[in-house]
Amino acid sequence: MIYKNFTRYITYTHSCNEVKMHSYKYSLLGVVAAVAMSLTAIAPASAEPIESSNLSSNSITLSAEDKMEISDILTSYGVDEEKAQYLVSRYEHGYAWDSFTPGKQPIAATQRKTLYSVETVKTYEDGSIAVSTVPNFEALADAPQTRGITGCQYRQSGSTRYWKNCDGTVNLAVISMGFNFNYQNVNHSNPKITHYGPYHHHIIGGALSNFRFNRISDSQVRLSADLDVAFRGFPAGWTAWMQVNVTGDNAWTSNN
Structure with a gap:
């Protein structure tokens, strides 16, 4: 999967104040790091190629x-x-x-x-x-x-x-x-x-x-x-x- 820079839009409302929209850009490095951490958490301690495991x-x-x-x-x-x-x-x-x-x-x-x-x-x-x-x-x-x-x-x-x-x-x-x-x-x-x-x-x-x-x-x-x-x-x-x-x-x- 290829991740690109993207903009996430979040809408806030506060009392009667005007609705304001802020954009946050996440870099490719940040996304990859997050994905890597999540995969590490669920991956086995050591993984072998399917062919070798047999x-x-x-x-x-x-x-x-x-x-x-x-x-x-x-x-x-x-x-x-x-x-x-x-x-x-x-x-x-x-x-x-x-x-x-x-x-x-x-x-x-x-x-x-x-x-x-x-x-x-x-x-x-x-x-x-x-x-x-x-x-x-x-x-x-x-x-x-x-x-x-x-x-x-x-x-x-x-x-x-x-x-x-x-x-x-x-x-x-x-x-x-x-x-x-x-x-x-x-x-x-x-x-x-x-x-x-x-x-x-x-x-x-x-x-x-x-x-x-x-x-x-x-x-x-x-x-x-x-x-x-x-x-x-x-x-x-x-x-x-x-x-x-x-x-x-x-x-x-x-x-x-």
Whole structure:
């Protein structure tokens, strides 16, 4: 509220004397002082910003090593240092990044292929990322002599093509989930995940529990877990999931 100099008019009458009007001007300084005194009388002894007052129930405990790890993961995928520090601070104060907020969509995506894998990095408006890593089925089939011994292995028998001990992972920097699986198709069709498990995960500043697999179809398998982390607006035990999808000689992941 802005106070300006103003004139207050007071009318006095005295016996039969003539009614007289006097004007009194109050300065801005005087009004502000009076208002300040009245506010001091009703204000609490110490007032914190609304946002800060809620941090005790929504903040996430992160060590210096945790913060460094998160920042290193983000910058390794091209997030600049300033944005990485901003995201770490947001996470520490209980704000879910766009990358794991239901309904948020990425604004950009890049893909990198190697002989063994296809890596897709999705970038969201707040700078957070979602990294999907799946086998490069096509490349492994075209160059079987260089296939991994302990990683995803390819072989063919007649018209049936097999990939064994492959891995699909979704990494959101602070939460990572994935699992191993075997896959086969016949003449590049009839895709089927024939085996899945074990799973692996990593989380900073929270906990994942109650892991379970769900076969959606022959070509889709989902790994779910209860997520316990102090996000504002997230219910306790919220379900986090990632899913491996296959078709032909291609694989990709999806997640919530």
